[in-house]
Amino acid sequence: MTPPPRSALVRSLITAAEGVRRDLRAAFGPAFGHRVPVFSARDGHAWPAAPPSLTPRTLVVKALTRPTPDAVVITLADPSGAPLRAFPGQFFTLHVPVGGERLRRAYSVCSEAWGEVADVSLCVKRVQGGRVSGQLVDQLAEGARLDVHGPSGDYGLRPEAPAPSQLLLLSGGSGITPHLAMIRAALRHLPQTTLTLVYGSRRPSHALFIEELRALAAAHPDRLHLRLFVDDDAGEPWAGERGQLTEDRLVEVLGGHGALGDAAAWIGVCGPEGLTAGALQALARLDVSAARVHVERFTAGARPVTSDAPGLRLPQPVTLRRGAATWTFTAQPGKTLLESAVAAGVSLPWSCGMGGCGACKVRRVSGDVVLQEPSCLSGDERAAGDTLTCVGYAAGALTLELRP
Amino acid sequence: MLPVAKRPDLSTSMQTQLDAWGEAAGVLGQIRDPKVLASLGPAGVRGLVLRRGKQGVPTPIPASHSAHFDWSYPHDNPEMAELYRRAKRGQWDGDDLPWGTFVDPVSPEVRLLPDDFMAWDVLSRAGVKLDKKERRELLADTSCWLLSQFLHGEQGALFAAAQVTEAVQFFDGKLYGSTQVMDEARHVEVFLRYLESKLGKLYQINDNLYVIIDALMADARWDMKFLGMQIMVEGLALGAFGMMYQVSEEPLLRSLLKNVIQDEARHVHYGVVALREHITKELSESERAEREAWAFEVALLMRNRFMVYEIFDEHFEGLMSRATWREVVKQSPGLDRFRAVMFSRLLPNLREIGLLSDKIRPAYEEAGLGRYFTGLAADQLTGDGMIEELEAGRGAVLVG
């Protein structure tokens, strides 16, 4: 039962009393150590960066470094000198021509990005048999131009969000990349936040950014705490800990950590599927509810659709709804829903264009959509009828609902 | 890394609070004219004691002026009609500024503020030794603080311009006033955009600035609003913008300020035109003297009291006392220049509208402001003329 609405008199009395309380607090609070924040952080999201366009923007490779023989850090900048706007935890989608095909892959930013920056660095690690990563690691040169979409994704830290009391970051393999950006940003911009990084690699020569991490920890001994692991040292020199980060091992490593019971802490997991699954289980065993854990999944490039549903070969009418407003357009065979919408002059939200960020998520009201997989949709989202326009194709007449 | 203020223990907290209250009492206690005290006092309590501008919620400020309608549409002031024509042609779009410029607030090459802006020696005598990088960080925060105060002043100007447009008695002034409302909205837009997208931070309003805005908005007399906003706040802001335009090396900020300065030059010109007539012809001597005293108090409030305490609260509380910080601010060459430029703009305008009589001059002289009595008032200066003058002085400032 809802309480009956208050009379205007009662409301104005309450407003007045609240005003008096605020006045008293503002007048006398400071004498008792109460302090209000003197500034608020702003991330400029209200002001347009580059308008999103299905045509990727071209960035130029300003510098290349190779932290290990199997990885490359690519520093990208806008050739006109215009700034890029990115936040720690976000990724860019690179469009790489490989043997006559244009393949798309997502790579996380590893440089400190806290709004507008002159350049961003992405880390690419060679994937066994990976055509794109192999080409980038072996053949990219300074001065080369790369087509990109992004930055995308809402994993990580944002200036306008309340600063977490602490960060607990679990990384495996190249999952260190977004976490390195977060560590750099937090050390500089969130002076009250303490950080713990748990990072597992297969062997010492595979571990990325170890020297940078140790230097950061040495510069901030009371703020950054490192737990670095290798599955096996394979005879190489290694100053960290040994043993694979399995579920059981993680329970042991994380047990008693202050972040577990601290609602103001930020817990994030980024790594290969095995580590992610183990970490989620371990955290559940340590009584951390799944809702508190932020997970960044790598999406490998989505594969072409293999379905032979006959509807895919025909133009299909699509109705889009947002609240009471509706738009219609025709989905063309062989084009994604997003491409068809843009060609018809209908603008839809999107960011990465490769099924990795969820920015283009819509709800399916009726009709069938075939998705290129893998994509970032979770099981819950699929069950609720969510789909992605950037990797989705209409297999019949569709009605889609946009988020308000 | 710059120091971060420590959460103070009880006795430091009490001391800081006593210092703040002592200052508030000093501000209000030094006002000699009882009418001026009646006008500034309540706003002073709301701003300095109750800290209404810092409570973290929107602030309602009741207004009590009356809207002046005239159904005969007189063509009553050709100078204002001319300003209206100029203002229509002078409109610009904030989106057209070069927003694609990358701004690094701590860049040692493209400096937001010059290196010698702060009194580093006073800081280090107080035990805070900063290296090169930390100095740039503190200057970045200081720039951000200044621009935040500009923004808050612009919000005041936006609402005051709207009120003045209702209340002013000249019909030509009403049409002109509408362009000023638009101008101020654009100023809010561009300062906010610069702070949000380039500096990433917005400081709270300074308590003293709050007092002035509150006093103006609540005053029922249209000419007090004019005097406060068009002459005092705008006049001082014009000086401050000009100063920043001269010393900053950041190209986006400079082009932003250049456009804003040209608008503001019109605004101050309008204030001078409207008040000159009114004050010299329509007010009694005692009414004139009250406004003269009011302007003097506000001028002092602006000069003495902008102590950048928000930066102290952020970085230095617990490391030094508020009194030491005041020394740092007072002895900082850049802030000192700010004060000088502000007054060289303000006093000629007060003279022009008849609020710098022989009665008040000794008080200004005592405050060390006598050297600004001469100089051109806003009605003899165009925006372009002002920019030229600033450009000419630029080399000198950067070297000197």
Ligand code: FES
């Ligand atoms: S745009 Fe990123 S998932 Fe579709």
Ligand SMILES: [Fe+2]
């Ligand atoms: Fe303005």
Ligand SMILES: [Fe+2]
């Ligand atoms: Fe103005």
